[in-house]
Amino acid sequence: MSRRASVLFVCLGNICRSPLAEAAFRAEAERRGLDVEVDSAGTGDWHVGEPPDPRARALARAKGLPIDDLRARQLAEEDFYRFTHIFALDEQNLEGIRARAPAGVACRIGLLLDLVPGREGEAVADPYFGEEAGFEVTWADVSAAARAFAERLERE
Ligand code: 4NP
Numbered sequence: 770m771s772r773r774a775s776v777l778f779v780c781l782g783n784i785c786r787s788p789l790a791e792a793a794f795r796a797e798a799e800r801r802g803l804d805v806e807v808d809s810a811g812t813g814d815w816h817v818g819e820p821p822d823p824r825a826r827a828l829a830r831a832k833g834l835p836i837d838d839l840r841a842r843q844l845a846e847e848d849f850y851r852f853t854h855i856f857a858l859d860e861q862n863l864e865g866i867r868a869r870a871p872a873g874v875a876c877r878i879g880l881l882l883d884l885v886p887g888r889e890g891e892a893v894a895d896p897y898f899g900e901e902a903g904f905e906v907t908w909a910d911v912s913a914a915a916r917a918f919a920e921r922l923e924r925e
Pocket of ligand 1: 780781782783784785786787815816895896897
């Protein structure tokens with residue numbers, strides 16, 4: 770029997786993109802009745818212990834999927850043993866994840882938008898320094914990836 774899937778979404782600060790990816794995928798998995806552990810982390814440590822960015826929280830609340838209780842944490846070595854899949858929100862974070870990965874770990878590490886046909890190699894753009902509208906783009910991207918990953922898990 771294959772191991773229960775567990776997925777970690779990783780961005781830079783763990784306050785904008787990856788908490789939204791976590792919320793989108795958790796909702797998608799619940800809708801489909803998939804038994805999967807879901808979490809998020811950042812490669813950076815600037816915001817450790819903080820709730821998600823107020824703009825991300827407002828958007829998640831508007832989608833009916835509040836993330837106010839999440840707290841930022843940094844990617845840790847144990848994550849490579851705990852999760853079956855680790856998805857980076859962009860190439861910079863993919864490199865950061867790979868640089869920290871202990872040799873020989875079994876978890877699959879990939880770029881999130883590689884899951885979405887036609888979006889391979891693309892980044893989920895960082896909305897932190899931009900306008901509020903950027904968060905809707907983030908939401909669309911992480912939702913598309915969440916659907917694609919849930920469909921893949923259903924097939925496996
Ligand atoms: P995130 O966004 O990686 O999507 O959480 C950022 C949050 C904070 C910073 C950069 C990106 N920062 O430089 O503090």
